[in-house]
Amino acid sequence: MTVAHRRVRTVVLDVPSASHVHRGATMLADALRTATLPGATPGRVLIVRSLDVGDIRADASPASLALSIERRVGRLEAAAVSWDDAGAGRAPAVFFRDDAEPYVALALRLARHQPVQAWFWPLAVRAWRPAMSRDEALRALLFGILRTRAGVGGLRRLVDELGEADALEPVLGALRPTDGVALLRACGWSVPAAPVGSPRVEGTGRGGMVQRWIERWSAADARSIWLAAVTLAIAPSARLLDRHEPAALTSPRQSRLESSATPRDGDHAESSDNAGLLFAIPILARLGLAGFLESHQELVDLDLPRRVLDRLSERLGIPATDPVRLAAGRPVVATSDGRVEFVAPPRWFTAIGRRDTMVLRRSITERGTRILYDRSGRLPIALWRGRVSSAVRDLVGGSRVRRGRPVTPSPDVDVLVGAWLEAVRRWSRRHARMGLAELVRRPGRVAATRTHVDLVFDVRRADVRIRKAGLDLDPGWVPWLGRVLSFHYADE
Numbered sequence: 001m002t003v004a005h006r007r008v009r010t011v012v013l014d015v016p017s018a019s020h021v022h023r024g025a026t027m028l029a030d031a032l033r034t035a036t037l038p039g040a041t042p043g044r045v046l047i048v049r050s051l052d053v054g055d056i057r058a059d060a061s062p063a064s065l066a067l068s069i070e071r072r073v074g075r076l077e078a079a080a081v082s083w084d085d086a087g088a089g090r091a092p093a094v095f096f097r098d099d100a101e102p103y104v105a106l107a108l109r110l111a112r113h114q115p116v117q118a119w120f121w122p123l124a125v126r127a128w129r130p131a132m133s134r135d136e137a138l139r140a141l142l143f144g145i146l147r148t149r150a151g152v153g154g155l156r157r158l159v160d161e162l163g164e165a166d167a168l169e170p171v172l173g174a175l176r177p178t179d180g181v182a183l184l185r186a187c188g189w190s191v192p193a194a195p196v197g198s199p200r201v202e203g204t205g206r207g208g209m210v211q212r213w214i215e216r217w218s219a220a221d222a223r224s225i226w227l228a229a230v231t232l233a234i235a236p237s238a239r240l241l242d243r244h245e246p247a248a249l250t251s252p253r254q255s256r257l258e259s260s261a262t263p264r265d266g267d268h269a270e271s272s273d274n275a276g277l278l279f280a281i282p283i284l285a286r287l288g289l290a291g292f293l294e295s296h297q298e299l300v301d302l303d304l305p306r307r308v309l310d311r312l313s314e315r316l317g318i319p320a321t322d323p324v325r326l327a328a329g330r331p332v333v334a335t336s337d338g339r340v341e342f343v344a345p346p347r348w349f350t351a352i353g354r355r356d357t358m359v360l361r362r363s364i365t366e367r368g369t370r371i372l373y374d375r376s377g378r379l380p381i382a383l384w385r386g387r388v389s390s391a392v393r394d395l396v397g398g399s400r401v402r403r404g405r406p407v408t409p410s411p412d413v414d415v416l417v418g419a420w421l422e423a424v425r426r427w428s429r430r431h432a433r434m435g436l437a438e439l440v441r442r443p444g445r446v447a448a449t450r451t452h453v454d455l456v457f458d459v460r461r462a463d464v465r466i467r468k469a470g471l472d473l474d475p476g477w478v479p480w481l482g483r484v485l486s487f488h489y490a491d492e
Helices: 019-034 062-079 101-111 134-147 152-164 169-174 179-186 207-217 222-233 275-286 289-295 297-302 304-316 323-328 390-396 412-432 436-440 464-469
Strands: 045-048 093-096 270-272 357-362 369-373 380-385 400-403 444-448 452-458 476-478 483-490
Touching: 019 062, 045 062, 062 093, 093 101, 101 134, 101 152, 101 169, 134 152, 134 169, 134 179, 152 169, 152 222, 169 207, 179 222, 207 222, 270 323, 275 289, 275 304, 275 323, 275 412, 275 436, 275 444, 275 452, 289 297, 289 304, 297 304, 297 412, 304 323, 304 412, 304 436, 323 444, 323 452, 369 390, 380 390, 380 412, 412 436, 412 464
Parallel strands: 357 400, 452 483
Antiparallel strands: 045 093, 270 444, 357 369, 369 380, 444 452, 476 483
16 A cells, blocks of 8 residues: 655745744644645646645644645645646646656657756656756656656656657667666666677567667667667566566567557546456465566466456456556467466465365377366366476475366466466455455556556445455556556545
8 A cells, every 4th residue: 555755845934033943844744744645646746836834833733734734735736737738837736647757758858859947847856957968867867767666667668658759869879888787787687798699679669760779889788788678678578577688688589569558648547346456466476476477488478467367357247448457458469379388386385275185187189288286176287298397396296196087178378377367266265355256346446657557445445354465565566567556545
């Protein structure tokens, strides 16, 4: 659950004597810390030009001052306009849709030589100062956006949006030779020891421009590796899970993914009767999804997590137009949608089941195909062809394996997605004491941008089972979702 952050740049106190300064500053700090500041849209950044808090009485409590601040900020919030509104420069308050948007918007204006004199830019973007040169400012924004909640996702968004606007080249031209290594490390990516080929970025929509810069810098330049990595990462996939991905990009590689649906950007949150769908994301994390994808790199392009959410949505009859489904995005279409082999994470057996007995079944239709189930015979925990791998042997360990009846299996991908969905269902039953329908079907408001998804639930309908299971703890940056996910409670 997210707690709103607030930052004050300058405080001016008009006091009768110096002895009142400490008392007034302390009361104001306490009041600002405890005030429940308004916000019609979760995750939105409100920039206030100035706030008159009124008289601070020496005998008053911080709580009474906090109430006064809440009312005054509420009036300013109601009058706030979007940063790109024609009257934003004269408005007492402006808003950005998330904390990455100011960096993207300012970078775009700088790259296009557009005016940036408005009062709110230095307040919204701490990494930038008006006295900076354009190159210095663009570099500062590139590194500064990594410190937002979106992190690497914010950087990906900046590169993507500037690329769409044909405004990326000024940013690339501002990079210094040492920035490549710094950017790779800031993204949490490893620095290749020695490139084995020239990075190529094809099929990304702007590969020609990117390729020109890679050739200008040379394949050995870390800027080339970073640019190839972040450009390929723009295609929706779980590739960002691999912290060593840039090393793999030193050999020719082509992005094969089609774009998934992008959440609509809006100034308001949209209502959904199925806002609990995204509670499945923390469950997937508890079941070891990240480690599973790292150990099954060949499955990354299948967009497995979104397929699980999509299957769950279809099973519950959630319309494709529901805001929560739009926020999650549709699964990408990958070419490697044929044979799939997998071994379930060991965490499943501590979180949702036992491993004393397992059931082995062979395929009727395909010789050499084996599916291993848990003791119930309903949860697939491994699928392979040919000889038994060491991973399967480790999974079985000392368990007793009995032979079950041969099966006519579904396509491999359906078996895999069904296994993860069944695991999510069992986790919810065991730890949250509810089925998936009860978990998902709960009203809320959804606000989605390119890098953030915020869900707001009525505090009066807060479910103690959700709280006890920790499902409303903010996941933060979710690499495969490509978003920062946050949960909020408000008095609706």
